[in-house]
Amino acid sequence: MSVEPQATEAAPSENGGPLVDIEHLKVFFPIKQGFIVDREVARVHAVNDVTLSISEGETVGLVGESGCGKTTMSRAIMRLIDATDGHLRFHGEDITSAGRKQLEPLRREMQMVFQDPFASLNPRKRVVQIIGQPLRLHGTPRDKVEDRVRELLTLVGLAPEHLNRYPHEFSGGQRQRIGVARALALEPRLIVLDEPVSALDVSVQAQIINLLDDLQDEFRLTYMFVAHDLSVVRHVSDRIAVMYLGKLMELSPSEELYTKPIHPYTFALLSAIPIPDPEENRSRERIVVSGEPPNPIDPPSGCVFHPRCPRATGICREVEPPLARYPNGHLAACHHPLNVSAEEIKGAVKDPASPLSAGDELPSASEADSSASSA
Amino acid sequence: MSVGPAPSGDPILTVEELHVSFATEEGVVQAVDGVSLELQPGEVLAVVGESGSGKSVTAMTVMGLTRSPNARFEGTAHYKGTELIDAPEDQLRQIRGAEIAMIFQDPMTSLNPVMKIGDQIVEQIQEHEALPDQQARERAIELLEKVGIPRARERIDNYPFEFSGGMRQRVMIALALSCNPSVLIADEPTTALDVTIQAQILLRMRELRDETGAGIILVTHDLGVVADIADRIAVMYAGRIVEHGTLDEIFYDPQHPYTWGLLGSIARVDRPRPERLPAIAGLPPSLSDRPSGCHFRPRCPHEFAKCVEVPPLEARLEGNPEHRDRCWLTPEQKKQLREVRPGEIGLAAKSTGADAA
Numbered sequence: 001m002s003v004e005p006q007a008t009e010a011a012p013s014e015n016g017g018p019l020v021d022i023e024h025l026k027v028f029f030p031i032k033q034g035f036i037v038d039r040e041v042a043r044v045h046a047v048n049d050v051t052l053s054i055s056e057g058e059t060v061g062l063v064g065e066s067g068c069g070k071t072t073m074s075r076a077i078m079r080l081i082d083a084t085d086g087h088l089r090f091h092g093e094d095i096t097s098a099g100r101k102q103l104e105p106l107r108r109e110m111q112m113v114f115q116d117p118f119a120s121l122n123p124r125k126r127v128v129q130i131i132g133q134p135l136r137l138h139g140t141p142r143d144k145v146e147d148r149v150r151e152l153l154t155l156v157g158l159a160p161e162h163l164n165r166y167p168h169e170f171s172g173g174q175r176q177r178i179g180v181a182r183a184l185a186l187e188p189r190l191i192v193l194d195e196p197v198s199a200l201d202v203s204v205q206a207q208i209i210n211l212l213d214d215l216q217d218e219f220r221l222t223y224m225f226v227a228h229d230l231s232v233v234r235h236v237s238d239r240i241a242v243m244y245l246g247k248l249m250e251l252s253p254s255e256e257l258y259t260k261p262i263h264p265y266t267f268a269l270l271s272a273i274p275i276p277d278p279e280e281n282r283s284r285e286r287i288v289v290s291g292e293p294p295n296p297i298d299p300p301s302g303c304v305f306h307p308r309c310p311r312a313t314g315i316c317r318e319v320e321p322p323l324a325r326y327p328n329g330h331l332a333a334c335h336h337p338l339n340v341s342a343e344e345i346k347g348a349v350k351d352p353a354s355p356l357s358a359g360d361e362l363p364s365a366s367e368a369d370s371s372a373s374s375a
Numbered sequence: 376m377s378v379g380p381a382p383s384g385d386p387i388l389t390v391e392e393l394h395v396s397f398a399t400e401e402g403v404v405q406a407v408d409g410v411s412l413e414l415q416p417g418e419v420l421a422v423v424g425e426s427g428s429g430k431s432v433t434a435m436t437v438m439g440l441t442r443s444p445n446a447r448f449e450g451t452a453h454y455k456g457t458e459l460i461d462a463p464e465d466q467l468r469q470i471r472g473a474e475i476a477m478i479f480q481d482p483m484t485s486l487n488p489v490m491k492i493g494d495q496i497v498e499q500i501q502e503h504e505a506l507p508d509q510q511a512r513e514r515a516i517e518l519l520e521k522v523g524i525p526r527a528r529e530r531i532d533n534y535p536f537e538f539s540g541g542m543r544q545r546v547m548i549a550l551a552l553s554c555n556p557s558v559l560i561a562d563e564p565t566t567a568l569d570v571t572i573q574a575q576i577l578l579r580m581r582e583l584r585d586e587t588g589a590g591i592i593l594v595t596h597d598l599g600v601v602a603d604i605a606d607r608i609a610v611m612y613a614g615r616i617v618e619h620g621t622l623d624e625i626f627y628d629p630q631h632p633y634t635w636g637l638l639g640s641i642a643r644v645d646r647p648r649p650e651r652l653p654a655i656a657g658l659p660p661s662l663s664d665r666p667s668g669c670h671f672r673p674r675c676p677h678e679f680a681k682c683v684e685v686p687p688l689e690a691r692l693e694g695n696p697e698h699r700d701r702c703w704l705t706p707e708q709k710k711q712l713r714e715v716r717p718g719e720i721g722l723a724a725k726s727t728g729a730d731a732a
Binding site for chain 1: 425426539540541542569570571572573574575577578596597598599600601602603622623626627636637638640641642643644645647648649651652653654655658659
C-alpha cells in the first residue's frame, strides 16, 4: 500500500498554524465522599496527558472503546468540560481557561453534532426554531432567520418546506441532517462529530457520511470525528488517533492505521471487527483480547494496555512508553511495536507529544518485524 | 471453519406465514407480513434488516411477547409439535425460558436491578425444574463460569450494577442457557457492546452452540457479525423476507436488489476508502402506509411495470431450492444489473469510483 507521505501529521496547513492545538491535556473527574464536608477520595483519569493538533480542513478520527476518554476529550475541546491541566489553543488563542465573554465569539466557530438524533433535538420546537436558535443568539436579524434556515435545509438534503415540522415527524437519518444543519448555521470552522452515525441504519449511515464529505469540501470544514466504529472512521478520516484509558496509543495517517497498525491495541481492535465477507473472515488472523478495560480511577502502571496485551513484558509494567515518531509521521506508544522494520525503528524519535510521565526509551532494534516492508 | 447448515432432518422450529399487525392511532401497522422460517438444531439463522423491518417483532412473537389487545396474529409457529401463536399463556410459560430462551439487546435494562444475579438465575432454574436451592446455586455458578465470568463463586452475589456491559450480557447468556434450551433467540446480542467484547461474546456463543447443539436465531443489522457466525440468512424488508439463502449465497450471489444495496452500503474496515460510499437512496417505508407491490420498489433503480404485483418468495436459481427471493427480475438480468466485484456489490450499475487495488 503506497501511502503518499503527505505533509507529515502535525504540519501546519497552508494558511498558518493548526486550528486546534491540544497540549498535554488532562481531564480528571474527582470522586467525592464525606459527611458534611466532601473530600476528594479518588480521581477518574478520563483524559490523561494527550497532545494532538488538528489542521484546518482536516478530518481527525478519534477512536477507542467506551470509557477511553474520547467523548470527554471532544467536550474539553468544545470547552464544555474544563481541563484539569494542559493547554488548549483554538487558532493560536489559548482558551484553556477562557471565560464566557472570551469564548462567545469562538462559539460560532466550533460546533457539535451529537450521537442520538432523538435526544439532541428539542421535541417541542419546530425545525425553524431549532436551526434558527444559534442564528438568533448570534445576532441574525429576525426576518433573515427563516430564509437562512430554508437555505440550510436544502444544503443538508431536506425539503425547505419542512421548516415548520417537529422533530418527531422525521426519521433518524433526517433528524441527524437537522443536527448537521444546526451545526452549520453559523458557518463554523470546526465541527466535532460525536458518533454521528452510530444510531443510524447502515444504508442511512452511508447517506450521512457522504453528506458530511460534501459539506467539508464545500465549506472547507475541519472535522473531529469521534466514533467507536473503525470501519466508518476509515472512510472519513485523514488521520486517526486511537485512545485507550485516557491515553493516546497511536496516531497515524488514516490508511496506514489499517494496513500497518503499530500498536498491539490497535491491532486487537481491528481484528475484533467482524468483516462482512465470510471468506475473508474465515481466513484472516485474529486475536481476541481477553478481559475488559481496567478502571480509570486507578490505571495500571507503565503502559496502560499491559494487563490485556499479548506482547507485554517486564518493561511494559514499569515504564510508560513514549510516543515514538516513526519516519513516515506515524506515532505509537509501545515498547514492542508491530509491523515496523529495523530502519524504521532506527529512524524513530521520541515525539514531543509523549506524555510527560513517559520514559525515554524507544523500542530496540530487536523489535523489528522482518516481514514488515517499509512501504 | 465453515459449519454448514445441518440439514439433518426435522427443523426444531417452523414459522409459517406469520402476520402480525398492531392497531395504532395512525392506522394499522403491518409489522410482519407473511414470514416463513425454519430453524434446524445446531444452526445459526441470521435475520437481518434495518430498523422497522419486522425482525424483532418476528422473534418476539414466537416467544409470545408481542401479545397485547391491539395486536393481531395470523399464521403458525411450531416448536416440537406445540403451536406457539395461540398457545395459552400457561403453556407458553413452560416453554419460554426452558425450551426457547431469549437474549435481549440491552443488557443494561434486561436484568432485574434489585436482585442479585445469582438469585435471578436460580429463580429461572427453579421455575422449570424442582431443584433444591443449593444445587440450583451450584448450577448457576457453573453457568457463569461457562460464559466466562471470572471468580463466579464470589460474583454470583453481586447486583447487576456491579457488572460492566459485557459482563451483564454474559449474565444474560447464562440466564438464557440455564435450562438448556433447544432454541436460543438472540436479538442484537452484541449491539450495545464494544468490539473487543463483542468478539469475546460471539466466540462464546459459537462454542455453546457447538456444545449444546441448540439452534440460534440471531436478529441483527450488523452484517459483519452475520458473516462471522451465521449459517443461513433471511433478509427482511418492511415486514417481509425478501431473500433467503446460505451465508455464502447471500454474500456472494445475492439476488434481491435490496440485498445488493445493503451489502454495498457497508463501510468496510478492510478496504481502502472509496470516493463515496454507495448508499441506498430514500428511506424505508412507514409500516402503516407501505407502497403497493414490492415494498422496495420506490428505492429500487431497477423497478419496472411488474413490480406493483407482489412476487412470492421462491427459488429461481436452478438446482438450488433453498436460495429464494422476492424479485421479478430474472436471474440473468440480475447477473447483469448487480455489480459484483470481489467483495463489492453495489445497487446501481455504475462504477463506484477509482479505488486502487
